[in-house]
Each structure stands twice: as C-alpha cells, then as structure tokens.
Amino acid sequence: MKRTLLLAALGAASLLGWAQTRPAAAPVKKPKLVVMIVVDQFRYDYLTKFGSQFTGGFRRLLDHGAVFSNAYYDHMPTVTAVGHSIVLTGAMPASSGIVGNEWYDRRTGQQVTSVSDDHVEQLGAPAKRGASPHRLLVSTVGDELKMSGKAPSKVVSLSIKDRSAIMPGGHMADGAYWFDKPSGNFVSSTWYFKELPAWAKTFNDKKVIDQWKGTLGYDKMAESKFGNDVVETFAETAIEGENLGRNEGIDLLSMSFSANDTVGHAKGPDSPEAKEITLHTDKVLDKFFTFLDKRIGMSNVVVVLSADHGVAPLPELMATRKMPGGRIQESAVLDAVTAALNAKYGESKWVLGKSGPSPYLDHKLIADSKLDLEEVQQVAAHAVRNLPHIARVFTREELRRGLSQNDMVGQRAQNGFFYQRASDLVIVPEPYWLFEKSGTSHGTPWNYDAHVPVIFMGPGVKAGKYAGRVCVNDIAPTLTNMLEVETPSGAVGRVLTEMLVK
16 A cells, blocks of 8 residues: 555656646747738628639738638628727627617717717818717727736727728727828828827828829729728838837737728629729738838738628629529618608608618607607518518617527627617618619628628737638637737627637
C-alpha cells in the first residue's frame, strides 16, 4: 500500500514538474488597426459567381481570411441604416432603436432619418440639418475601445452616405465623414468637433476627387463605380491624417462602399453592371490593402468585410425564369388602409407617416374618437392581408406582445421591432415581390436580402472556409473579444471561437 502511494506521489510530482516547465503558448499578437469594410448591397453569392475573376482585394480575403459562407442578418427591414448599425454594435433594432433608414417620429410629429439631428450643424458644406448618431441607443466596438481605459484609441468612420459613416463609428468617434454631392466635399458635423480637421479641409480644397468626376458631375460620380475610388482615397488620407495604426492604442477605421448599392438598385444583381462594379471593387480593395501593407504592415491589421444587406433579382428577369415575383404598388397598401378605416370609422386622415409601405396611424385621432388602437390596427392589417402577394402583416401591438409566428419570418420581424419607433403595421411581401416601380430593392426577411459575406483576416485569425451558420451580429463580440475590451452593450451575437488562434 505504501509503495502504491509513493508511486502515485512521484507520478503527480512528475506531472506537476512537466506542467511547470512546459513552454507557455505565445500570446496572440494584437493588431494596431482594425478595419471594418462594408460593401453596400453585396450578396454573398457575388463571391462565388465572380470569384474566379478576382485578382485583388477579394482574392486576398478569400485566400487568406476566415470566410463564413453561411452568414445572415436575422432582422427586418434589411436596409442600409439597420445593417450599418449592426456590424459594430452586434445589436438588433429591437435594442439599438434603428428601425429603418427613416421613420415617423411620434414625439416630434416629423418624418426623420436614422441620423438626422437638428441640434448639430454640418461642417464642410451648407446643409438644411446636421447628422449624428444620437438615435443609436447602444455602444459600438469603437465606443468600447474608447471607454476601456486602455491606451487611447482613435476611431474614424467614412462613406458616401451619412448613415453608412455615422452608424459604425458610434457615439465617441473622433470623426465620421460622408460625401456632400452638391459641393463635392467630404463633410461631418459639430457632433464630433467644432471644425473639420486640417487634413480633411486640405483634401476638399485640393479637389482630389476631380480626377474621377469628368463630365459626370459629383452626384453621378458618387453613384458610379468611381464612388468607391473616392471612398478609398479618402480613407488613405484619413489614415495618414489621424496617424491610424501608429498611435498608442488600437485604432479603428470603418469604411463603406455605397456605389455598389446604387448600381444594384438600378440594374439588378444579375446585370453586367453589377459584375463590373464588383470586379472594380476588387481592384479598389487591392489598392487599399497595398497602402496598408506599406504604411502599417498587414500583419498589424485585422480586416473584417461584410455587407449591410443583399438584394432581390429583377422581377422581369424572374418571369423569364418561370420564377415567382412582380411589383406591388406601394400606394395600393396605403390606399387599402385608408379605405378600410374610412369605411368602418368614417372619413378622416388616419395615416400620419410611413416607412416604406408601412403606415404610422394617428394615435391621437384614434384616442379622441374613443376607438380601440388594437382593433383599428387589425382592421388596417386585414385590408392589407387581402391584397395580392402579401405574405404577412404584423401589427404593432402583436409584436409588442411577442405574438409573431415563431419561424424565420416572424423572428426576423420581432428582432426588428422597437416599440417607440415602430410603424403600426409591418408588411412582408411574398418572395421576389417588390414595392418599387422599377429596378430592384431589398428590405425583406427573405434570404436573398439577408445572406451576406462575413470575412475576417489578420493576426489571431485562422484562415479557411467555415460553413456553420453565423449572424452578422457575431462580428462585434468577436472583435471585442480579440481586443480584450467590453462587449458592446446591446450585442446579441456570439464570439466566433472556431476561427480564433488559441
């Protein structure tokens, strides 16, 4: 018995000694710069359709990044402001308060955008109103970096669109910049500083972007493939101007390419134009990565690429494929609501505002008329459900009580619901049916609008293809885990541990 105990003790001591002398794993290198790239209206299948022709930035990401081929948005509406609010917050609209590109604000009685702000002024060019992140109710990765107490970090965000620049940057960004088409300048607002930084003023004064304008004019240039060249060139200037990647802490840059969305809306995802701008974006990203490599070294940069939403095929093309699809007049929805309410309760102005085809009813009128709000909503919903090619209609009160069907469509409608800002009806057309008169669009919970790329590349990332289902909401908690800072306040995603170097 004594011999057995002695051998056990010697074995334990031997194991302990081995554990103490075993070399510790090398710590994962922290980046000096995180770059979030959002390509507006970029379906995941663009990577597979055009992949053989990529020779630049997309090729680099596909070959050296962690590519998640089954990444989705799990909310509706799948639109620009909402997608851009999710990538670096990880929060659903139900928490962030960003329920669309625009909505009717019941408190002020005005139609507002996701970033409009009457309390700030635009800098760099005149504007009727300023813009800021004040409607965003949660923190971003950049905000958490700023609040972490670690070495000071700089956060800069930019795009052609104001909402695409402002949402990923968060509340504490050192600057968010967007393009003012009338002046051809990159502008910002007094939310961030009293005047534009000197480097941004110099960029505007030198009219750097005129090399792409030609005879197009600034508005047409920004909406063409050259709009992406403009964003990339301004991003290089911002990195130099703010010394990003060379500061004491870990810096963050968010950039969004809006031109892909403009081309896609007009021509559709199957068009030669969509292919052309995708291949052009590949070259633009190659230029940007080459710049980063020379200035900072790509071994010091974590890059994340995603999209804010996908897009539906053109209904006319779908008809030739013998597939479902077509067009619904948006006015038919609002007319049906008004007619039904007039018929039941008497003629009045029942609709105050809208978000797409979804109406905001006059709650004061309903209360003054001593009507039950839920009943009025149900009357309106019934009228819309009877229209051709409407798949679902949820009322505001049903979603408030969590009464949506527990399937993909119902869950995505619930995730997109924020009571104080919600329309009275949330309307889902059948797959491939659009409310637009021409071109194509997005916004639905169907997978062609929700399936987008998610790619990580850089230190701490194991390259490869990952087929497991993930959400775009996973980006933010994964980044904050890599950076060892607090998870953004509203994030519902998970850490993508499968791609992390241990």
